[in-house]
Amino acid sequence: MKSFDLPTKKQIHDRKTLGYFILAIISSIVVANSIVIFSDSHNKAPLTFLLLNITAAIASSFGVVVACIHGIHGAHARSYLFLVLGIISWFAADLTLFYYYFEFGIEEEIQVSVTDALWFIGYLFLAAHLLTVLRLIRSRIKLLTIIVTSVLSLLFITYIVLARSLAEVDLTAFVVTIAYPILDLMLFFPSTLILISLRHDDVQSITWFFLSLSLLINAVADEGYLNDFVSRHLHHLLFWNLFYVNDFIIMAGAIFWYHKFRITPEQGRITG
DSSP, rough: OOOOOOOOOOHHHHHHHHHHHHHHHHHHHHHHHHHOOOOOOHHHHHHHHHHHHHHHHHHHHHHHHHHHHHOSHHHHHHHHHHHHHHHHHHHHHHHHEEEEHHHOOOOOOOSSHHHHHOOOOOOOOHHHHHHHHHHGGGGOOOOOHHHHHHHHHHHHHHHHHHHHHTTTOOHHHHHHHHHHHHHHHHHHHHHHHHHHTTOOOOOHHHHHHHHHHHHHHHHHHHHHHHHHHHTOGGGGGGHHHHHHHHHHHHHHHHHHHHHHOOTTTTTTTEOO
16 A cells, blocks of 8 residues: 655645745735836836836845855855846846936937946856856756757747847847847756756755746846837837846845755755
């Protein structure tokens, strides 16, 4: 007769904690989006820029505080430092947009600007974070996972290049609009490998799951944003900015979970 192990009190407590955690993230996203969606048309833009910077500031502050608490020594701590620096770089980029809007009334920069440079720097830091984690868990990554993810990434890049080559934009704008999807893949490809490789450890995979989800949302938002940007449908861009707001909310949640359980892949365990 087959026997079943009953969940322990700790497992039940962890599941309840995870449930409350997910509910808190969903509630935060619903509230943030509702503030913009149900506001009048004149307030949508300023509220979106305000929420974007508030959520970015919260995620950056969480990151700095947790880095100070747990330190930056060791391979995993360094990977976390790269993560925080990447989020801060994106926050700095959003602050420049905030300044342009409230100081000059410019909702979106049509030309390539310092904002793009700050976003690019953020991508590089986040990629360094993910690559460091991949080195720590490389023994868990299967060859089939790498092959499938690589093929999907190649197909995605091919589609992006073809779509951008048909658009009527100058060379600089073309290079920038091609760069963003490639940089998104620099994040999405390794984060997907991490998520799949840690799928059997529910608690340990939670931080990576939410970070991967946030990066997926960022990739979707980038593609929609760039399509409207290239087509000069600038009035649609505020919609995609809400995706970036949700991205920072989920990142803040992932950092909170990291602090609560202190994930240490190099030790193969979690300390609470």
